Amino acid sequence: MSVSGSPSQIVQSAVNGAGQDAPAADLSWQLDLYKDLHRRPELSGAERETAARITAELARFSDWEVTTGIGGYGITAVLRNGEGPTVLYRADFDGLPVTEATGVPYASTHSQLNADGQQVMTMHACGHDAHTVSALGALEILDTTRADWSGTVIILFQPAEEIAIGAHGMVTDGLCDLVPRPDVCLDQHVLPGPAGTVYCSPGPMTTSSTTIEITLFGRGAHASMPHRGVDPVVLTAAVVMKLQTIVSRELPPNEFGVVTVASIEAGKASNVIPDSAKIALSCRFYSERWRLKAVESIKRIVRAEAVAAGCEREPEFRFLGLLAATDNDDGVFAVVRPHFDEHFGADSQDMEPWTASEDFPVIPNAFGCPYLFWTVGITPRRQWARAEAAGRLDIDIPSNHNPGFLPDPASLPVTTESAAVAVLACLAHQWLPGELPDDEWATADWAGEPTQSAAAATD
Numbered sequence: 001m002s003v004s005g006s007p008s009q010i011v012q013s014a015v016n017g018a019g020q021d022a023p024a025a026d027l028s029w030q031l032d033l034y035k036d037l038h039r040r041p042e043l044s045g046a047e048r049e050t051a052a053r054i055t056a057e058l059a060r061f062s063d064w065e066v067t068t069g070i071g072g073y074g075i076t077a078v079l080r081n082g083e084g085p086t087v088l089y090r091a092d093f094d095g096l097p098v099t100e101a102t103g104v105p106y107a108s109t110h111s112q113l114n115a116d117g118q119q120v121m122t123m124h125a126c127g128h129d130a131h132t133v134s135a136l137g138a139l140e141i142l143d144t145t146r147a148d149w150s151g152t153v154i155i156l157f158q159p160a161e162e163i164a165i166g167a168h169g170m171v172t173d174g175l176c177d178l179v180p181r182p183d184v185c186l187d188q189h190v191l192p193g194p195a196g197t198v199y200c201s202p203g204p205m206t207t208s209s210t211t212i213e214i215t216l217f218g219r220g221a222h223a224s225m226p227h228r229g230v231d232p233v234v235l236t237a238a239v240v241m242k243l244q245t246i247v248s249r250e251l252p253p254n255e256f257g258v259v260t261v262a263s264i265e266a267g268k269a270s271n272v273i274p275d276s277a278k279i280a281l282s283c284r285f286y287s288e289r290w291r292l293k294a295v296e297s298i299k300r301i302v303r304a305e306a307v308a309a310g311c312e313r314e315p316e317f318r319f320l321g322l323l324a325a326t327d328n329d330d331g332v333f334a335v336v337r338p339h340f341d342e343h344f345g346a347d348s349q350d351m352e353p354w355t356a357s358e359d360f361p362v363i364p365n366a367f368g369c370p371y372l373f374w375t376v377g378i379t380p381r382r383q384w385a386r387a388e389a390a391g392r393l394d395i396d397i398p399s400n401h402n403p404g405f406l407p408d409p410a411s412l413p414v415t416t417e418s419a420a421v422a423v424l425a426c427l428a429h430q431w432l433p434g435e436l437p438d439d440e441w442a443t444a445d446w447a448g449e450p451t452q453s454a455a456a457a458t459d
């Protein structure tokens with residue numbers, strides 16, 4: 001056994017101090033660091049100062065082997081603490097181009113140039129600042145309690161999650177050669193819910209995300225002479241309506257799927273029928289089988305509508321972004337969940353699948369190891385109870401990416417301790433060598449579609 005005592009007891013005594021001999025982890029720095037990071041969010045791929053701040057914090061832990069600049073601003077910290085399993089815990093740290101409207105004294109007033117060269121306000125509207133501070137807190141707990149466990153821990157800080165290229169970037173920059181191969185990977189995300197509730201279940205928890213850009217080629221003409229052209233605007237309207245039938249008519253009623261046409265571009269003038277039109281789709285599925293079916297249906301419908309309209313040129317499809325679903329491994333769930341129940345009691349609950357997407361699975365899939373993803377509620381409990389009683393949760397509680405999204409700092413100890421408990425639970429387990437996850441996504445070839453490593457915004 002490579003952990004002495006239950007993970008919950010170890011974390012409990014690290015946080016509270018177990019007596020004169022046992023040193024307590026001093027986590028008093030967490031709130032200030034959280035507020036500092038919250039004040040200065042940086043856009044995906046441009047997290048220079050945030051990465052520098054994380055690196056500076058890691059300097060306090062001299063036994064951890066720190067590597068910076070992985071795939072941009074990615075960072076790993078590794079503690080080799082004797083024989084035992086290797087456990088990787090990941091936290092993301094990028095902000096969003098959102099203007100904060102929380103009104104707290106530590107609200108962001110930061111702005112940054114975006115990829116198009118525009119100065120935009122930035123905000124930690126997805127709680128990645130809380131993820132970062134929690135990972136550093138868990139690292140401190142693991143550092144303080146190292147006499148109670150053995151094995152290897154990797155804490156990974158990932159940039160550019162919101163545009164779904166950060167994990168890919170770290171993997172293609174050689175992550176697998178830079179750190180020991182983990183037996184298991186762990187991750188959490190904050191979300192609306194009573195502050196401090198820990199949600200964890202096996203199976204699909206976030207959707208896969210497929211971003212497709214389609215160009216439809218008509219024939220331009222004078223707006224007064226539609227008979228001389230093939231109008232791509234009318235064609236696009238037909239395509240958009242017909243695509244709605246994929247989820248409503250082709251997917252079994254009990255299967256989840258989303259096919260959203262999120263962008264349409266066609267024409268610049270009222271007196272010109274344009275040559276072409278462009279649409280962009282975001283598709284979300286838990287099941288790879290139904291994702292593949294939907295992609296085939298999209299191609300079939302678009303091509304058929306183009307033929308029906310009399311187009312001379314085939315439509316073009318560009319697959320801009322592909323992310324796997326987050327599909328929690330049953331085995332890792334069985335190892336971790338009892339310890340969440342022990343540590344958090346009634347606040348340890350089942351997780352409802354989330355329709356958002358995550359690039360976290362890119363990391364365990366690169367190592368070929370199983371993983372677990374859980375979420376933690378961050379809404380002040382009184383605010384949640386009031387909205388729930390009024391039947392107004394969807395209206396009154398800001399979701400992730402909303403200008404009013406703000407984690408209750410009271411949830412910081414929970415996100416910190418859930419990370420530490422989960423890592424210790426995995427250190428206490430005997431992972432079979434070569435234990436491969438039962439995960440259709442790990443080997444998915446995305447139907448042989450051409451992919452680009454630079455994915456579009458998919459979170």
Ligand SMILES: [Zn+2]
Pocket residue numbers: 125126162400401459
């Ligand atoms: Zn997000």
Ligand SMILES: [Zn+2]
Pocket residue numbers: 126127128161189459
């Ligand atoms: Zn996020």
